[in-house]
Amino acid sequence: MRTERTSASGQPERRALKVVVGAAIISGGRVLACARTAPPEVAGMWEFPGGKVEPGESETAALVRECAEELAVRVEVGARVGGDVRMAHGRSVLKVYAARLLHDDEPKPLEHAALRWLTAAELDTVTWLPADAPIVDALRPILLTAERPTTD
Numbered sequence: 001m002r003t004e005r006t007s008a009s010g011q012p013e014r015r016a017l018k019v020v021v022g023a024a025i026i027s028g029g030r031v032l033a034c035a036r037t038a039p040p041e042v043a044g045m046w047e048f049p050g051g052k053v054e055p056g057e058s059e060t061a062a063l064v065r066e067c068a069e070e071l072a073v074r075v076e077v078g079a080r081v082g083g084d085v086r087m088a089h090g091r092s093v094l095k096v097y098a099a100r101l102l103h104d105d106e107p108k109p110l111e112h113a114a115l116r117w118l119t120a121a122e123l124d125t126v127t128w129l130p131a132d133a134p135i136v137d138a139l140r141p142i143l144l145t146a147e148r149p150t151t152d
């Protein structure tokens, strides 16, 4: 995707819009939240696992790759959760998709400080990255209608 803006000379300037994808991995009525380790200004804040889509890569493939790299899990990617969220003064966009774990894989915090499974009622118990706020709002009704949480 590309955006167009006007340069100082008045000529239209085309720049790549970076796409960041996140996976809202849902299991038993809970979503997986992950605490970032870096950079320092966002370390300890929570996000959906994911990252930048590489050139030529589909959003689905990027999510599958990022979930394997960050959590050592295989996922099936489902529907979008919420809309596009513009970040970095419009230079990038966050897109979150629902996902489910395959083959009983257990997420491991290979790149995060901590992992937490949150019910709808627990979504506000962590500090999400600011861009995630509208996604968390969109997620709440999805979790409420998802399978009842298991007691463990």
Ligand SMILES: Nc1nc2c([nH]c(=O)n2[C@H]2C[C@H](O)[C@@H](COP(=O)(O)OP(=O)(O)OP(=O)(O)O)O2)c(=O)[nH]1
Pocket (backbone or CB within 6 Å): 020, 021, 022, 046, 047, 048, 049, 050, 051, 052, 053, 087, 094, 129, 130, 131, 132
């Ligand atoms: N993965 C992820 N990134 C998010 C979320 N919300 C949010 O603002 N971001 C921002 C944080 C970062 O600035 C950017 C994602 O960058 P990243 O560092 O995770 O991407 P990456 O895994 O491809 O990392 P790298 O190769 O650039 O090191 O998007 C979210 O829920 N998940």
